Amino acid sequence: MSAIRIKNLMKSYGDFLALKGINLEIKESEIFALLGPNGAGKTTLIRILAEGLKFDSGDIEVFGKKLSKKTARLIGYVPQESISYDLLTVEENLAFYADLYDAPKERIKELIKRFDLPAKKKARELSGGFKRRLNLAISLLYEPKILILDEPSTGLDVPSRRQLWEIIKGFKREGKTILLATHYMEEAEALADRIAIMNEGRVVAVGTADELKALIGEESIIQVEGILKGVEGIGEIFPRFIEKSGTLRIHVKNSREALPKIVELLISAGSEIKAIKVEEPTLEDVFLKLTGRALDEV
Numbered sequence: 001m002s003a004i005r006i007k008n009l010m011k012s013y014g015d016f017l018a019l020k021g022i023n024l025e026i027k028e029s030e031i032f033a034l035l036g037p038n039g040a041g042k043t044t045l046i047r048i049l050a051e052g053l054k055f056d057s058g059d060i061e062v063f064g065k066k067l068s069k070k071t072a073r074l075i076g077y078v079p080q081e082s083i084s085y086d087l088l089t090v091e092e093n094l095a096f097y098a099d100l101y102d103a104p105k106e107r108i109k110e111l112i113k114r115f116d117l118p119a120k121k122k123a124r125e126l127s128g129g130f131k132r133r134l135n136l137a138i139s140l141l142y143e144p145k146i147l148i149l150d151e152p153s154t155g156l157d158v159p160s161r162r163q164l165w166e167i168i169k170g171f172k173r174e175g176k177t178i179l180l181a182t183h184y185m186e187e188a189e190a191l192a193d194r195i196a197i198m199n200e201g202r203v204v205a206v207g208t209a210d211e212l213k214a215l216i217g218e219e220s221i222i223q224v225e226g227i228l229k230g231v232e233g234i235g236e237i238f239p240r241f242i243e244k245s246g247t248l249r250i251h252v253k254n255s256r257e258a259l260p261k262i263v264e265l266l267i268s269a270g271s272e273i274k275a276i277k278v279e280e281p282t283l284e285d286v287f288l289k290l291t292g293r294a295l296d297e298v
């Protein structure tokens, strides 16, 4: 059974069409990622599902029933911004939301234990990682079957991010369905069973990471590292490339022919090349191929 089914969903803000006909099916007990740059429409889609944000047209079903206040109870939601109160302790925050959601009080102790939370600490004293865990705990107070997470690891350091990923994988093992929005391809790849790539209000591709990477087809990716100059010249011959902190990834049809040309162009412009290799495609390469731009370009 599908946990969420979305048909031809449109949403505008005034004259601006933010969602231009989204079709998606999220299966029960899968981790499904919406991957796209800022502005792709991920938060808008999530807010429609989790906050009852009004939409223009389309159909949404949750476990086979039309999205409504009743089905909303099946969905737990962790928004981008923290919903905990800084001046309340962890325990008080959970008690406040348990009251609001009419959730059983016994859940509070259980969640504190499960997430290893410091019950008596004020929320403002928590590190970023623990604050995110508190927000997760709040969203689980009434045991939703679907958990929606908006950019769950933004702002977290690498160890906290990895801990959070383990927690999210644990939810899946319990049978929960997880929908998350992210602009980190590593996050989508590390967590998701399936990924929808979103750009400018549209889903441009859906599949497992491997299925999406297969969309690159016959092309190869050449990666050059070093102090790089003359990158504009590369763009004239190989229009699809991503340049990021001293690394250049260039999409080419024939790597054997392209390699000497790339080296010559870069060296003659005064580059210091430290490494050059043919690489496996990443989801960012797929995004570039499908949309003509890099994932974190705004």
Ligand SMILES: Nc1ncnc2c1ncn2[C@@H]1O[C@H](COP(=O)(O)OP(=O)(O)OP(=O)(O)O)[C@@H](O)[C@H]1O
Residues within 6 Å of the ligand: 013, 016, 018, 036, 037, 038, 039, 040, 041, 042, 043, 044, 045
């Ligand atoms: N309340 C609003 N009023 C007008 N335009 C909005 C509003 N909320 C979002 N938008 C616009 O709709 C588009 C999609 O925004 P949305 O926040 O859904 O994208 P996103 O993919 O979640 O990006 P982010 O990660 O930045 O939240 C953007 O162009 C944004 O400027």
